[in-house]
Amino acid sequence: MSVFRSVNDRANMSTLAEQAVARTPRRLALRFRGLSDRAIAWLFITPSVLLLLAINIFPLLWTIQLSFTNYRANRPNAPIRYIGLDNYRDILTDTEVWHAMQATAHFVLWSIGLELVLGFGLALLINRRFRGHSVWTTIILLPMMLSPAVVGNFWTFLLQPQIGLFNSAIALLTGVDPSSFQMIGDVALAPWSIIMVDTWMWTPYVMLICLAGLRSIPDYIYEAAEVDRASPWRQFWSITLPMVMPFLMLAVLFRAIENFKMFDMVNLLTSGGPGSTTEVASITLKREAFEKWRTGYSSALAIILFVTVFGAANIYVKALNRVKQR
Amino acid sequence: MTMPVTAHSVAEPSPRSKMIASVVVVTYAVITILPLLWIFLTGFKTPPDSIAYPPKILFAPSVEGYVNLFTTRSRQTPEFLASLPLPQTWYERLVRSRNMVIGGPSKVVPRFVNSMVIGFGSTFLAVCFGTIAAYAFSRFRVPLADDLLFFILSTRMMPPIAVAIPIYLMFRNLGLTDTKLGMILLYTAVNVSLAVWLLKGFMDEIPREYEEAAMVDGYTRLQAFFKVVLPQATTGIAATAIFCLIFAWNEYAFAVLLTSGDAQTMPPFIPFIIGEGGQDWPAVAAATTLFFIPILCFTILLRRHLLRGITFGAVRK
């Protein structure tokens, strides 16, 4: 999939070839002389493909096989029974699994929505290129470079009603008593706590991408619009937004894939609680696979999740390519 | 260099619009950096100060958090403490002043070393494999290239927990659970996809004329690759390496499921730094700060390439 074409640089081709000649060791030259391009291509690609086959594809196939059994990894000596589609049937009829999918969907949709709005807005503002904007941009980038697990952990500290910064800050701004509400322990607020932390972390991601998109729009288009006396609002709708759209869609694609898989941050922030309010799909998967040790069942769930993401990504990418073509 | 391309909503933003933009952006930047600053400051509070309520903004700084991070301690009665020889070092004195005795070093240094070994090891391998694969995809007409590339991307669509199930079984059978080698292999496989995508973009930008000139002069493709293309690609390789390192550095799901002791890295370790009751927040903050410093440096160094790295090379400025 090549979403964007590369830009060829025209550069200086001085004496590089001569330097190459001078520095190549004789032994290497003699050994590999005459290896055809085709051979080299295969030689170069094979290690990566092999590694991916071993660590990704073979396990995937094994997972598919396991999903048709009742295997439990904590009883390695028990006989394995093939039970056909029972696991799949159990999963698709289990209300708890649907609840987890709902929680995941809520999380993905809202976090991406907020990140889009904030990120795009910030990009538009930073694009005005006020003084010192690159310093502030770097500062805004920092949250996204942290480990999501560590972030989830220290946000429990920040969101603690009595000792945490967040409640006290809200109290300062709005006058409510800091211990009168709690983000993590409250059924209504907990889903928003994970959305908030995720938005905090990944808004810079969307912002960066939108910024690149904005900067790729050449000046002359705007100048032509100015000549035509188009209002700024009109310019935004007919020039900026359509030209940034492929970038926005790419940002949404990557964020959606990541958030659908999200485990670290949510697990450490809320443990899926209170109850199962924020138990996203990955947490359910972890509990089934590594705490209840229902390996067969969790393999089926893993396959279902993977097919969902893969299918959705496929459809989305086709749409993205079509937008790019316009 | 190409002409700088800038986009404006209007031909040139007015000073007033620039000022409004700067106020909004600076406000957001301040709000967004506040949690990180708070954590940084918490690293310098004493444990009682860190869990004071209401939270303390002004406090007497102390390096107790850092000392706690690097040591294991136990609380003793004053009589027992009086019977011990006098403390020799400043940190022993600090710990004694809290009625505790240092038992030994904590596990943070081995965990940090593990993060480095696994991080650098998997990065090195991923970049090696990735560079040559990217070169092949860039220069040769590989059959099913687009599909192969999408396949490589799709390996990252599985939730790590899902991948971990069979990997756990595999590692158990091969004796690789909780080994640095196992983790390096795993992270290499995950990073290879990123490396191939990023490096292909970088390779695409190196004009073919160089190698072609070298080959006209009698060099094989391979020699041309090593002596002509690679030196040109060093920036790209460095940037890719750092992105791979950041992934391995921050990774948690695999680490927590597949390691427990010998090969455990920092992310599973930090959230479980326990003090005498609950989490030792100054120590956790200290660990977070120290763990973040390399990444901070890399972010600043890599600012130009950040965009490319986070989008798998699909977007370049």
Add this chain to the structure above:
Amino acid sequence: MIQMMRALGVTAVVVASSLGGQAVAQTKQLTLCWAAWDPANALVELSKDFTTKTGIQMKYEFVPWTSYADRFLNELNSKGKLCDVIIGDSQWIGGAAENGHYVKLNDFFTKEGISMDDFMPATVVGYSEWPKNTPNYWALPAMGDAIGWTYRKDWFARPEIQAEFKKKYGRDLAPPETYEQLKQIAEFFQGREIDGKKVYGAYIYTERGSEGITMGVTNVLYDWGFQYDNPKKPYQMEGFVNSPEAVKGLEFYKSLYKCCTAPGMSNAYMSEGLDAFKSGQVAMQMNFFAFFPGLYKDPNVGGDKIGFFVNPKQKYHFTQLGGQGISVVSYSEHRDDALAYIKWFAQPEVQKKWWALGGYSCHKAVLNDPGFPKSAPFAADFLKSMDIVKDFWAEPSYAELLLDMQKRVHDYVVADKGTAQEALDLLVKDWQKVFKEDGKI
């Protein structure tokens, strides 16, 4: 180019050698695995005696409670050789016995003259036997533990507080003997200003991830009449798990959580409780006896300021069993040395010293000693508690049973989902499913 290859080669060698594991130690060494808490530090102190007597060096692998089960069950399931001796949680016995993780100790006990009659019966059943109530021993009782309560004796002693309480409730303020009394006291302290700070009534377990809320709620459920199954017909749970009394008990736990606890304690277990009590947030705290020595030594709330009481009764009187037994891992490469450790640990003198250092010995020589109840302010309460302990399932599939209960209880108590009856009905269904898969019903 050559230089680069050389540098790469050196790097590769360095990386590879750092992977290779440590050099084989020449001295004899045993690794003991446990949870990271005060008693573990005490055991380190105690084991110096073992090293002196046998020359075997001890290495320790202590893991925080929140990841203790994950970590070591993972280790055992992967047939790991890290632990030679493990102090595993009481509920692991079933799985460890049936899956061959622990060495069966019957023959060893007979050979060395270690008798289970020397240990308190509740601890033998709870920590060593599988199947329960049969003489098959997989561990030596190591750490006796149960749920108890601490309270701020100094607050209870203040005259103005005593007067106000007497006026309101018509009786003296004293450690509660029933749960109704406990709730009254908790309501009394909830939101009160003491020494310029707002305080709260009680601290109870609500942790979702591992086992916290179950370890808390069972103390109330047992007292109300909850039973795991029909005493006459094992695994028949309908009407025993979700009996009307059990439902009332669950409702009581929720009412206690809602009325009288500190804010932000929706996912709290042992360590948060210690923090809450030590920072002066709560008047009463539910926690395991294992922590009481450390609390008694605390500069802020220890000494005269702290008091202890047994889990209150209601219709019945029970308390949740904690504690662990010490076992030999069957995958260990130092089995003889590990058994030597068990032999050393079982000696009465060592057990006496264990108690003195802060560990809770299960040996009758210690517990039946007439001086024991006076040896610490919580010792008498500990003895009383060990007489009334009740434990969770110890089946091989205990983890599933536990996780099911965690989910249902937390959903109802903290997340306000459904009614108590529904929660317990669903729990019965969950548990029936597990036992059906196991072939027990």
